Amino acid sequence: MNAATASPSVGKRDRPVGAAFDPVFRVLCFTAATLLLSALGGIVASLLIGGWPALQKFGLNFFLSSEWNPVTDIYGGAGPIVGTLITAVLSLLMALPVAFGCAVFLVEFCPPIMRRPIGIAIELLAGVPSIVYGMWGLFVFAPLFSTYVELPLITWAPPGSIWEKLFQGIPNGAGILSASVILSVMILPYIAATLRELFLTVPAKVRESAYGVGCTTMEVVWSVTLPYVRRSAIGAVMLGLGRALGETMAVTFIIGNSHAFPKGLFDGGSTIASTIANEFAEATSDMHSAALIALGFVLFVITFAVLAIARALLGAPKHG
Amino acid sequence: MALLDRRGRRKAANALFVTFCTGAALFAIAALATILFSLLIKGIGGLNLDIFTMSTPAPESRGGLANAIVGSVLLCGVAMIGAVSVGVLAGTWLAEFGGTSPYANTIRFLNDVLLSAPSILIGLFVYYIAVKPLGGFSGWAGALALALIATPVVTRTTEDVLKLQARQLRESGAALGAPMWVTIQRVLWRAAGGGIITGALLAFARISGETAPLLFTSLGNQFMSFDMTKPISNLPAIIFQFGLSAYDDWQRLAWVGAMLIAFAVLAINILVRVLSQEQKRS
Numbered sequence: 070m071n072a073a074t075a076s077p078s079v080g081k082r083d084r085p086v087g088a089a090f091d092p093v094f095r096v097l098c099f100t101a102a103t104l105l106l107s108a109l110g111g112i113v114a115s116l117l118i119g120g121w122p123a124l125q126k127f128g129l130n131f132f133l134s135s136e137w138n139p140v141t142d143i144y145g146g147a148g149p150i151v152g153t154l155i156t157a158v159l160s161l162l163m164a165l166p167v168a169f170g171c172a173v174f175l176v177e178f179c180p181p182i183m184r185r186p187i188g189i190a191i192e193l194l195a196g197v198p199s200i201v202y203g204m205w206g207l208f209v210f211a212p213l214f215s216t217y218v219e220l221p222l223i224t225w226a227p228p229g230s231i232w233e234k235l236f237q238g239i240p241n242g243a244g245i246l247s248a249s250v251i252l253s254v255m256i257l258p259y260i261a262a263t264l265r266e267l268f269l270t271v272p273a274k275v276r277e278s279a280y281g282v283g284c285t286t287m288e289v290v291w292s293v294t295l296p297y298v299r300r301s302a303i304g305a306v307m308l309g310l311g312r313a314l315g316e317t318m319a320v321t322f323i324i325g326n327s328h329a330f331p332k333g334l335f336d337g338g339s340t341i342a343s344t345i346a347n348e349f350a351e352a353t354s355d356m357h358s359a360a361l362i363a364l365g366f367v368l369f370v371i372t373f374a375v376l377a378i379a380r381a382l383l384g385a386p387k388h389g
Numbered sequence: 390m391a392l393l394d395r396r397g398r399r400k401a402a403n404a405l406f407v408t409f410c411t412g413a414a415l416f417a418i419a420a421l422a423t424i425l426f427s428l429l430i431k432g433i434g435g436l437n438l439d440i441f442t443m444s445t446p447a448p449e450s451r452g453g454l455a456n457a458i459v460g461s462v463l464l465c466g467v468a469m470i471g472a473v474s475v476g477v478l479a480g481t482w483l484a485e486f487g488g489t490s491p492y493a494n495t496i497r498f499l500n501d502v503l504l505s506a507p508s509i510l511i512g513l514f515v516y517y518i519a520v521k522p523l524g525g526f527s528g529w530a531g532a533l534a535l536a537l538i539a540t541p542v543v544t545r546t547t548e549d550v551l552k553l554q555a556r557q558l559r560e561s562g563a564a565l566g567a568p569m570w571v572t573i574q575r576v577l578w579r580a581a582g583g584g585i586i587t588g589a590l591l592a593f594a595r596i597s598g599e600t601a602p603l604l605f606t607s608l609g610n611q612f613m614s615f616d617m618t619k620p621i622s623n624l625p626a627i628i629f630q631f632g633l634s635a636y637d638d639w640q641r642l643a644w645v646g647a648m649l650i651a652f653a654v655l656a657i658n659i660l661v662r663v664l665s666q667e668q669k670r671s
Contacts, residue, residue: 098482170413198598315507
């Protein structure tokens with residue numbers, strides 16, 4: 070009897086109930102994943118198509134001229150493009166040492182009980198919305214920055230020196246340098262968190278052996294930890310740079326929004342993102358919006374390159 | 390004569406280094422504390438019942454932020470429904486079906502790019518596909534822009550937590566004779582549920598403060614509105630508009646809004662960390 074019931078199922082077993090839906094489910098998941106791909110493709114395509122009239126009309130001048138004039142309908146994006154690069158690089162220069170210090174502190178010196186709360190506090194800096202940084206930057210930070218940093222520096226700068234040139238601009242607390250400072254606080258947690266994770270990947274054995282031969286903490290960090298994670302650390306920095314390039318609202322509040330080439334660090338300027346945020350909804354002509362979208366395309370190309378390099382250096386995220 | 394011997398110099402350099410690192414950590418904490426403190430100082434004075442019951446006012450008249458709060462919740466809610474459904478499925482494909490095929494790796498890379506792409510460019514894109522062709526700013530467009538920002542976060546976390554699930558879970562599902570989609574739905578998603586919720590909450594926290602992509606998608610609306618086909622008011626855009634205005638009472642409202650958003654977002658962030666801590670323990 071046993072053999073009788075078993076025999077039909079030996080050769081071919083029944084397929085599980087509902088297995089017919091398997092391919093459907095698979096296609097559903099596949100479609101969702103492909104949707105992401107097409108979203109990115111769509112972004113590139115729409116920026117390129119939308120910006121093409123401006124790129125075509127102004128050609129190379131779009132990148133070289135800083136004349137941005139909605140009245141005569143002539144647009145040159147050099148001001149915002151240079152502003153974007155300057156603020157991003159300046160903020161990176163300021164954020165990097167502090168982020169490095171935070172990461173080293175959390176990994177090497179921090180009392181174990183405090184490690185979690187302090188780590189969370191630094192991560193929360195990344196959670197504060199961009200617009201809140203903007204409000205805070207314009208109304209709290211800018212007046213202080215003007216009184217205690219800009220004015221003293223302007224009075225101190227010897228006439229005719231390079232400092233005098235560097236500190237040109239109206240010391241009202243809004244400008245290239247203030248925007249970079251705010252940006253640096255915003256990207257600090259991203260770099261710090263990535264660096265910290267990298268430092269934790271260094272095998273304890275390697276670090277302990279360095280301590281064992283009598284290295285100080287500083288020597289361990291400089292000669293063992295950093296060389297071990299060198300490649301990925303540069304990736305972490307590029308990730309921060311990518312963030313700084315695209316930040317919009319905080320910068321819009323505090324950069325002063327002038328399209329001219331910034332003359333000095335205290336001078337007002339603009340970035341690509343802040344220009345789009347300010348003008349796109351009220352663009353006066355088709356060429357005006359095309360020029361703004363072309364700027365967006367430039368921003369996309371820059372950020373994509375930076376993020377791609379960051380990913381390549383950090384290696385693919387661990388899978389499997 | 391050397392001021393210090395070699396050992397002394399090394400110790401001094403190290404002391405300097407320790408001071409610098411500690412200082413850096415203190416600086417970061419101080420920055421957070423200063424921001425939260427000034428938000429409280431500037432915002433708490435304007436906090437009253439009007440904020441939650443009245444719509445945004447004309448300058449120099451009584452009003453609140455009710456329409457903006459409702460609009461924000463509506464936009465984020467709709468965006469999250471879209472982001473979770475697409476993100477979970479996409480993450481599942483990457484973890485269960487995609488493997489390490491070139492196509493899956495490309496999607497992983499592009500998902501990471503999308504994750505850190507400037508949000509304002511996503512706004513421009515949505516303007517092109519949802520505002521211009523349909524002839525006007527709308528709540529749907531705003532929700533779409535926010536969903537595009539949230540989806541990569543959900544995709545990434547879903548894939549990561551699914552990868553953490555033991556192979557035996559998949560095998561036991563198959564051994565019971567369940568088709569793969571049932572195993573994924575009933576076993577894997579359930580086991581990974583906590584992690585997926587964490588990712589969704591983080592994505593929600595991220596989009597609830599996003600301003601840039603809403604400026605030219607959902608625009609804003611002075612009145613209370615639930616109509617997703619029309620412009621809808623939202624907190625970030627109101628903060629932007631009121632904060633940069635010349636009216637004192639508008640600025641006060643902007644501070645209240647900024648305080649509400651910042652503390653809500655931080656609360657979600659802390660909640661997520663507490664939740665994930667509990668999961669590790671159990």
